[in-house]
Amino acid sequence: MLASKRILLIIGGGIAAFKSLDLIRRLRERGAEVTPVLTRAGSEFVTPLSVSALAGQKLYQDLFDLTDEAEMGHIELSRSADLIVVAPATADLMAKMANGHADDLASTLLLATDTPVMIAPAMNVRMWQHRATRRNTATLDADGIHVVGPNEGDMACGEFGPGRMAEPLEIVAAIESALAGGLLQGKRVLVTSGPTQEPIDPVRYIANRSSGAQGTALARALVALGAEVVFVTGPADVPPPSGVEVIRVQTAQEMLKAVQAALPVEAAVFAAAVADWRVASASDSKLKKTKEGLPNLEFAENPDILATVSQMKKGRPALVVGFAAETDDVVENAAAKRLRKGCDWIVANDVNHSTGIMGGAENDVTLIMDEGVEDWPRMSKDQVAQKLAQRIAAALT
Template sequence: MSLAQRRILLGVSGGIAAYKSCELVRRLRDLGAHVRVVMTENATRFVTPTTFQALSGEAVRTSLWDESAEAAMGHIELARWAERVLIAPASADLMARLAHGHANDLLTTLCLATAAPVYLAPAMNQQMWAHAATQANLATLRSRGVHILGPAAGDQACGEVGSGRMLEPHELREAIVASFGDRVLQGKKVVVSAGPTYEDIDPVRFIGNRSSGRMGFAVAEAAAQAGAQVTLVAGPVTLATPHGVAERIDVRSAAQMHAAVTKAAADADIYIGAAAVGDYRPNAVSEHKLKKQSGSDLTLQLAENPDILASLSAQRVHPFLVGFAAETQNVESYARDKLQRKGLDMIAANQVGHGLGFETADNAITLYWPDGSAELPRADKASLAHQLIERIATRYKAVRG
């Protein structure tokens, strides 16, 4: 990945998430980007311009009425300089002003004056995000070609929980990197499955696993950014739909995931099975909660779940198949066995356990295909997903043309 010599104008509006934008500047510069920062007046109440100046190595602009800059039409110069305009955080107020074409400060003025693509990373209270006015402004901005990145769901500074968190700096950086990259899957239809599956025992208990879905969601977003039309089949997770994903189908059980994937993959070019699908389910689901019987054990009779990858591979015509193998030991041996036994085109293998794979922000993967392999070293899952998509695209073209 590289942003060498790329010119990124970072707009910062007022909101507590402004502190994350400091790390965002550093991450963009780490990839070689030139970053200039424009702050709204309210943003300066959260982070000082001096901080951004030190991090970016560039003078920070905060006012349309900077006489020294505007003598040379500084807002027009900034608008022309930028290859990408990224506003993070984008407050509800900032989005409203942009949607209505206001130009009452430097940031909104240059957004009207630039020909560069504009990206917004919303950040606000979950109720503000859900408000009809905000959603109407969002629809207006999207209709005009503004790119919306996020928001994510989770704990908020106000103490509430829900959608409205600004995406993390590494996620925003990946989106900007992808915006410059080759669209290696342009025109392809890709199905991605992600997350765990849950198999009900009774109305309150189930058998599940520790998959968070983050890797699969990152893969879906990376595929979309590479130009693919992406359908995401998601198990029970609390993750926002990735930017650019065309369709999301939520399921709970392995049987439901099997049915959804089979239907979606019927006309797909590539299927990436990143979900941690349960191998077994209870033979019968109790209509009522099973009661504890003191002094006795409980035995569950389990039935095997359908194998999604194997069933797709058995079809006469099927997509390019990419499996995942999460192993605690003998990773290469088990992965290559799964690759051959299920008739896959490629498999992404990783070791799981304490601090590895599940429930972590980063990962490491080894890719295997019938006549080769490649190491993808440990990195955050968004970065890893982009590398994985590039490798999949290369193998797809080699095998399918």
Template sequence: MLAGKRILLIIGGGIAAYKCLELIRRLRDRGASVRCILTKAGEQFVTPLSVSALSGEKVYQELFSLTDEAEMGHIRLSREADVVLVAPATADLMAKMAGGHANDLATTALLATNKPVLIAPSMNTEMWAHLATQANLATLKKRGIGVIGPAAGDLACGEIGSGRLSEVPEIIAALETFFGPKPLAGKRAIVTGGPTHEPIDPVRYIGNRSSGKLGNAIATALADLGAEVHLVTGPTNQPDPVGVRVTHIETTREMLAAVEGALPADILICNAAVADWRPATEAGQKLKKQAGGMPPALALQENPDILATLSRHAQRPALVVGFAAETENVIEHATSKLSRKGCDWILANDVSPERGVFGGDSTTIHLITQDGHEDWPTLPKGDVGRRLASRITDHFAQRSQS
């Protein structure tokens, strides 16, 4: 899929820049041509000579090079590629991209390009989690820039958390998905994501800690493979995925109505962490503390079961996938849920507080089917979305052959 593709690789500063040498070699092994822009910070970690030797091309470094700019080098570089890949994309580079800066060759080429851009972030975990970085990330995503990773684990600074540059095979897989065929073209998919909020009174609600990150990742991965995707999401702080139709809802009942309104579909993925119960009555005014400190009585009633309802729906999609967020006996509870709900697959994960899954960037999935279960490694949520989309692609390919 990468044979003949022209990749402009912008190498940012950071210890992870050493992975770019292996990335260049692997890309060329697959028939891609790689031109590189090496930033001033990147030069501190890899040399122009090593980059040039592996890419077989001149390495571009200076915006004000007389020879290069006589040929309008920043324009030519940015336009002759099929895709621009920034790896590692540091916090500084992301901030400059979000702000539209053009004070060196890398940022000028990024601002001048009319080609797709992918970034592979890499930085300290606190830098990655910082509100400024996350705001810049949201801005870049809204502009259609693709994001690969980051992964979680041991960082070069000695800390542990999200911020590792994705491994070379993961970056190549993302590029192959970008350039590859669209095996889900013609398929319609509905994905639910995020939490639901069930109002107690005008200012309080029953909810959960779901961030919506995984639902967005799944919707994006399906869209990348050509599916027409409709995401129905509860309240989150996540930007809407690019290329996906999005409906925002608050309550479980609103989510069920929105999904039923989006039918028919070929694929339904119920990832949302919906509230199982809601207050039997919603107070019209804010509930006040009572004399003696007694809390107000709060009667609950069960919400509709979205997964079970749609698994038995007259317009049931061909593939219905549910999620099971558990804190104990994960596989046992998920297997039981599969039979009770009537869906085809269950993706189970452990959301115990110590796991940091709710709101985190990674999770560990167990895929439960009628044939047994598969244990997936701990992966960034973006990679979970891509792995699930690939599994769905295989499922429909096998059906078409039988």
């Protein structure tokens, strides 16, 4: 898949730089041409000779090397690749990228390019979780930078947590996915997103705090992989992504009708936070305060959209993915929900108020499948979307 693909590999300064040597080897095994760029800090961890020897290519280090500028200027170097990969991407490099700095060869290349860019972050857990890094990560997500990792585990500094650079084979898989661009070409995928609003009267309704950010990010990630996406959304806080067929709804009943009309699809992902109940008989007029006291509202159960599609006898999608927003016993409740609804996967997250996930920019999810349970590190909703989209592509291809 990578035969004749040109990868510009920027190696940042961190202990994880040693993994870049194996990454070069893995990429070349698959036929890729790797042009290495080594930062000054990176050369403290791996030698220029070892990098150049493994790549079989000239190593670039100095922005002001006049010979290099005569042979291949940094503008040309930045645009001659099919993909630019930064591994490891240190907190410093990510900050430069997010803020448009260009004070060395690596940062200048990244600012001067219109080539797709992928980063593999690697840093101390506290640095990864720092608010400045989270802001920079969100900016890079919004700029369309592909992110792989970081993973959770033991670190060279002795701490444990998210911040370890993804393994070389994980990065290779992400590179293959990014360059394929069409893993889901010809596949029709349904995504639901946002909250529903169940009317009480013409001015009041029952809803929840879902922003629709996760469903929107997922639809965008699926489009990037070539999928034809039908995007059924309730009244969300974020605009729908480009490149999708948008169907706007308000209530759970409207969402069910839109979902059924969108079938058949190869995969259906139900990220919407659908209200469980509605007022049985919404008033046509605004309810007024009266001396008689509080209005008597009778509730009715809303249709179970996930179960309806999961349990279809005919025309069921090959893959049905549900979401479970829980506040207690998250994994246990989500696993029970998967069995009860009959879906293939459940993406569980803890929406307790203290987590800041509901309506926030990040997510901390557990993927529950027949094959087992995967705990993913806390990451941006765009990163969750990209990782889930890649898993969906793998399941459908």
